[in-house]
Every structure is written in C-alpha cells, then in structure tokens.
Amino acid sequence: MRSMSVRKSGKATEVVESVEEMRGRVAGLRSSLRTIGLVPTMGALHEGHLSLIRAARRECEVVVVSLFVNRPQFGPAEDYDMYPRTWEEDLGHCNSEQVDLVFSPPEKMIYPAGFSTWVDVERFSTVLEGAFRPDHFRGVSTIVTQLFNVVTPDCAYFGQKDYQQMLLIQTMVKDLHIPIEIRGCPIIRESDGLACSSRNRYLKGRDRQSAVVLYRVLQLAKQRIGDGCRDFGKICYEMKEMIETTPNCETEYVEIVSPETLQPVSPRDESVLAVVAVRVGSTRLIDNQRIHLG
Amino acid sequence: MRSMSVRKSGKATEVVESVEEMRGRVAGLRSSLRTIGLVPTMGALHEGHLSLIRAARRECEVVVVSLFVNRPQFGPAEDYDMYPRTWEEDLGHCNSEQVDLVFSPPEKMIYPAGFSTWVDVERFSTVLEGAFRPDHFRGVSTIVTQLFNVVTPDCAYFGQKDYQQMLLIQTMVKDLHIPIEIRGCPIIRESDGLACSSRNRYLKGRDRQSAVVLYRVLQLAKQRIGDGCRDFGKICYEMKEMIETTPNCETEYVEIVSPETLQPVSPRDESVLAVVAVRVGSTRLIDNQRIHLG
Numbered sequence: 304m305r306s307m308s309v310r311k312s313g314k315a316t317e318v319v320e321s322v323e324e325m326r327g328r329v330a331g332l333r334s335s336l337r338t339i340g341l342v343p344t345m346g347a348l349h350e351g352h353l354s355l356i357r358a359a360r361r362e363c364e365v366v367v368v369s370l371f372v373n374r375p376q377f378g379p380a381e382d383y384d385m386y387p388r389t390w391e392e393d394l395g396h397c398n399s400e401q402v403d404l405v406f407s408p409p410e411k412m413i414y415p416a417g418f419s420t421w422v423d424v425e426r427f428s429t430v431l432e433g434a435f436r437p438d439h440f441r442g443v444s445t446i447v448t449q450l451f452n453v454v455t456p457d458c459a460y461f462g463q464k465d466y467q468q469m470l471l472i473q474t475m476v477k478d479l480h481i482p483i484e485i486r487g488c489p490i491i492r493e494s495d496g497l498a499c500s501s502r503n504r505y506l507k508g509r510d511r512q513s514a515v516v517l518y519r520v521l522q523l524a525k526q527r528i529g530d531g532c533r534d535f536g537k538i539c540y541e542m543k544e545m546i547e548t549t550p551n552c553e554t555e556y557v558e559i560v561s562p563e564t565l566q567p568v569s570p571r572d573e574s575v576l577a578v579v580a581v582r583v584g585s586t587r588l589i590d591n592q593r594i595h596l597g
Numbered sequence: 598m599r600s601m602s603v604r605k606s607g608k609a610t611e612v613v614e615s616v617e618e619m620r621g622r623v624a625g626l627r628s629s630l631r632t633i634g635l636v637p638t639m640g641a642l643h644e645g646h647l648s649l650i651r652a653a654r655r656e657c658e659v660v661v662v663s664l665f666v667n668r669p670q671f672g673p674a675e676d677y678d679m680y681p682r683t684w685e686e687d688l689g690h691c692n693s694e695q696v697d698l699v700f701s702p703p704e705k706m707i708y709p710a711g712f713s714t715w716v717d718v719e720r721f722s723t724v725l726e727g728a729f730r731p732d733h734f735r736g737v738s739t740i741v742t743q744l745f746n747v748v749t750p751d752c753a754y755f756g757q758k759d760y761q762q763m764l765l766i767q768t769m770v771k772d773l774h775i776p777i778e779i780r781g782c783p784i785i786r787e788s789d790g791l792a793c794s795s796r797n798r799y800l801k802g803r804d805r806q807s808a809v810v811l812y813r814v815l816q817l818a819k820q821r822i823g824d825g826c827r828d829f830g831k832i833c834y835e836m837k838e839m840i841e842t843t844p845n846c847e848t849e850y851v852e853i854v855s856p857e858t859l860q861p862v863s864p865r866d867e868s869v870l871a872v873v874a875v876r877v878g879s880t881r882l883i884d885n886q887r888i889h890l891g
Contacts, residue, residue: 322774419720420738420772426713444714445773452774478714479739480616480746 316397318405325406325453333455337364341456343447346370347387347501348396351491355460356400358488367454368397369406371413376442387504406454413449422448424478427471430565431578432589435555443468444475451483458484462491464498466576466591467565490590492518498590505586509550514583516549517590524559524577528594535559535568535575546581555580555587562593572596610691612699619700619747627749631658635750637741640664641681641795642690645785649754650694652782661748662691663700665707670736681798700748707743716742718772721765724859725872726883729849737762738769745777752778756785758792760870760885761859784884786812792884799880803844808877810843811884818853818871822888829853829862829869840875849874849881856887866890 319325332339340363342355352368359366370393377383397405422444427433433440451459461469469487476485491499496518497511506514520542527538542557561568562576578591613619626633634657636649646662653660664687671677691699715735721727722734745753755763763781770779785793790812791805800808814836821832836851855862856870872885 326776417720418772420716420718420769422714422716422773424714426711449772449774452776455776475714478712478743479716480743482620482746482749 314403316394316402316405318394318407320407320409322408322412322453325404325408328404329453329455332365338458339363339365339367339454339456341450341454341459342366342368343450343459343461344368344370344393345372345386345501346393347389347504348393349491349499349501349503351462351464351499353396353400354491355462355488356397356402358486359458359460360401362486363456363458365403366401367404367406367456368402369450369454371406371408371446371450373442373446374410374414375445376439378436378439381436382502382505385505387501406450408453413446421445422475422479424471424475427467427474427565430467431556431558431560432467432580435580440468440471444471447472448475448481451481456483458486460486460488463487463593464490464500464590466562466578470565496522498588500588502586502588506583510584510586513549513551514581514586514588516546516552516583517579517581517588520545520557520579521577521590521592525592525594528575528596533596542577542579546579551584553582555582608697610688610696610699612688612701614701614703616702616706616747619698619702622698623747623749626659632752633657633659633661633748633750635744635748635753636660636662637744637753637755638662638664638687639666639680639795640687641683641798642687643785643793643795643797645756645758645793647690647694648785649756649782650691650696652780653752653754654695656780657750657752659697660695661698661700661750662696663744663748665700665702665704665740665744667736667740668704668708669739670733672730672733675730676796676799679799681795700744707740715739716769716773718765718769721761721768721859724761725850725852725854726761726874729874734762734765738765741766742769742775745775750777752780754780754782757781757887758784758794758884760856760872764859790816792882794882796880796882800877804878804880807843807845808875808880808882810840810846810877811873811875811882814839814851814873815871815884815886819886819888822869822890827890836871836873840873845878847876849876 340359342359344352372386374383421441423441424444428440461472473485476483495515497515523542524538539557543554546552546554557579559575559577561572562574568575574593574595576591576593580589634653636653638646666680668677716738717735718738727734755766767779770777789809791808817836818832833851833853837848840846840848851873853869853871855866856868862869868887868889870885870887874883
C-alpha cells in the first residue's frame, strides 16, 4: 500500500492495489457500520469527477475512488493507448478532496487470462453511444459490477454527462437487485459551456473553441422547445447544420429522445433528452441536456 | 410471510416472497454476524437437493433455500410449463431439514417488464449443454446473480450432477469478484445408480429402467480408463453403442473432456470428465463422472 504525504487536515488518501486488500479494508469498515461511497473513474480527473467526489464526501462516511482505465470499453480503433494517465495529479486531487481510499488494481487482477464473464444491459447497449461503440457498454457494466462486488459501496456516483451510462447502470442495479444506490450528478461545464471531460485534453488550438458547439446546439434545442416547437426532427436538423458549419466538426449523432427509454419521444414524456456526439478533429465528444416540455 | 406449523424441534421454516422482505431479513442476520448458506433450487426437491441443504446446515448458521422455476433457462421447446411444482412437499422437506428461510419470489419481481440485464459466462455457455440448450446458461447465471445479490450468502451450494453449471458459477464468481464461496457437492444416486433429478419424475414404465444406462455408460468409461485405455474416442463410441441399444434411448452427446476447461483432454490433465446427455423417451437426462487417470 502506497500513501500520500499527510494532508494538513486529516489522514492522507491511501492507495489500495489488490482486490484482497480492498476486501479486507471494506470488511473492517462494514463491521464498524460505516457507509461507503464509490466514485468509479478512469483517472484523468477533472471538475466533473471532483463534483462526484464531493457529493460522496457529503453523503458517506468513507469515500473510495477507483482509478482504472478499462480496456474492454474501448473499441479497437479507439483511444485506449493514448487515454490520459495522470496518476500523480489524480492522487493530489483525491488527497485534497479527502478521499479515504483510492482503488487502483492492476489489469491482470480485473481481466486475468481466461476471463469470460460479461454483464450486458441489452436495452441500452445498442442505441446512441452503443450504436457507434459496439461492446462499449458491455465493458462498462462488467467493470462496474466488479468494482461494486469488491468495494460493496452503499452509494455510487455517476455523472449525467455520460447519461446513457448512468441509465444503464441504474437499470443493471434494478434488474440484478444490486443493493447499491446510484446517484446521478449534474454535468459540470467550463466557463464557455464545454462539458468537462478527460478527452478535452486532446483538443488543441482552434478545436477547443469549435468544441463549444456541442453546448451551443443543446442551447439551441432548449430555445426552440421553449419557444413551443415540437418538431424534434426539424430541431435536430438545425442542430446538425450548426455543427457542420463549425470548423473541423463532424456530427456522429444528434437526437431528441425520451429520457427514460432513449427511444423516440412519446406523448407521455414530460421532458426530453437532447443528445449529441461530435468529432472535433480526431476527438470524439458527447454532451446532453434534459429539457422540460412544460 | 407464510409459515409452516412449528417443527417438533426448533422453529418452522419461514417463507419470504418479496425481495424487500428478504433484504430486511438478511440485514438483520448480517448485523448479528450470522453466516448464511444458500441452496438455489427450482423446487421439486429430491435427495440431491437435500444433500445440499444438509451441507449448508453443517457449515452455516442460517440456511436459505430458494424455490423459483426460472423461465429464461428453459428453451422455447423445453419443459417449463410441465416442470414439476411440488410446493407443499418442498416446504415439508425444508421444514424437516431445519431450513430457516425459503425464498420464493413471484416471477414479476425477478423479471419485471423491461428486464434487460444478462450475465453471460462465455467460456462455458456454448459447449456441451450450452450447444444443445442455447441461452440456458445465460438464464442460469442471471438468476443466480440475482439470488446472490438479494440473499448475500457466505456460501452457496450446487450439485455436481450439473457439473457444467457448477463450473460456470465458479467462473462467474471468480471473474466478477463476487464475495461468495461456491461449494460443489457430490452426485446423489438412486440404488440402481440413476442420478437424482427433478426430471426423473417424468420417467414412466420401462423408461425408468432404461434411464440407468446413463450411469452404466459412465461405469463403462471408468472401467476402460481403469484398464489403461486412453483412446477416449473409442470409449465414447462404445458408450454411444450401449445407449443406442437401450430401449427408447437416444444419445444427445457423449464426451470425455478436461474437467477444468470442458475442452479436449490435455496431456496435463490428471483426471477426465465423462459427460453424457440422453433422451429417454421424451425425457432429457444428463449425468457425469470424474475419472482419475492414475
């Protein structure tokens, strides 16, 4: 076990690298009836992650942050190899935010030779992000299941930036009767509206400016719907047009869907979810906004 | 909650039908640090099940038996509708064996509308039983995951009669870091060698006699291997011949495989697993035997 230098106030974040040691720590916490909050991350922590950690810190006695870059959720042509690894910075953040434990297992402990068990939430795995990233969500639900089984938190925290992922985890927890509360936390944005994402680090030069278009088209959708427009196809068309006229931007998808099902909006829906995936140069970004129909 | 009349010695088995109530009971047991043993069943209890219950009774302070006929593990042409439901008898057995809790949830609590999360142990789902029963094991691993999450046992008990199922559950538990010990218990046989199975009830008239052929061919394999034969193809051929010359019997598969991988026997194997699936009339039976190469 490695440990950071002691914080000015309180104990330093401790780093646990083995499943067995984590189990031992959790057993001790459980026997003293302390509540555990888990923030699963792939590291490269930003303000979005910090907001999840702060929510956990408010609600739970013990806060665990997992740092694990989960290979199976990356497609073969995706950015697993170049995904930012910022270990020292991440640990510094955890320390500042009074995280109790960082769980950072080696890959071979999570996916040993012969590993062959996958959790699949069929309903949400093949639409939107799932359509563009086959097997992505299978990778997500499987690592989250493992983390849940090792850390056995009372609550786990997910960002609404990855809305589909949050919905998928909520569905998995409900379907499999996993005794954990899932908290979805609001999107954190830069001052110009760009949603915080580890992948924002890839944006160089003018692409950083272009990337604001994701936020701008969501604001456009909100505006149109606020003005009374219910022709979602027309709104999506306008959104796409705005993306395609932004330098270096290419639309992957723009949709307005039901927030509960990710299917076409139904007359029963009281709000809709506008979702967008855009390639800015070689960087793929997603964003979303829930909009009340009022 | 229903309860049986009080046993002469000790408390009657209590029946819990809701996930929420089961959770409450388990939380109480956990807070008093009592160990929990789970025996997952589809009811129609026989001596094989009773041996699992007795193993749990010896090792755990609290014994839970689940009774749930799990539709997704039956194929569309299989016997879900006619599967024996013997509720009163089952409860009598549980009471006699000093089972503390029977968990018997309604189907809509396990598979509500919109249910869509499946656990798949790819490595063992498509060979042998999996090849003849597509989706069978996906149904098994998914219900077992749910039962594990609701009952949170320390140990769970499975019969070696369903060897592939046991191996699959052990693999799932290891892969997903589920904090539960899996105990595989020996096959229990009738006096003539027929392995106990809920489906033996289907055997009428002379089919009951014919069914002993599963045991007889496994004994044949043991004999041949004991005599030094290592031509497993030849042994399987003899086994098939014996099955096909038995009235009303048809081979589904006869194989001699590695007990760890269910793949062809390797030079490293110190024992082999002879596995057999036979249709006796319209009844499908399976059996297996582990044979040391000595």
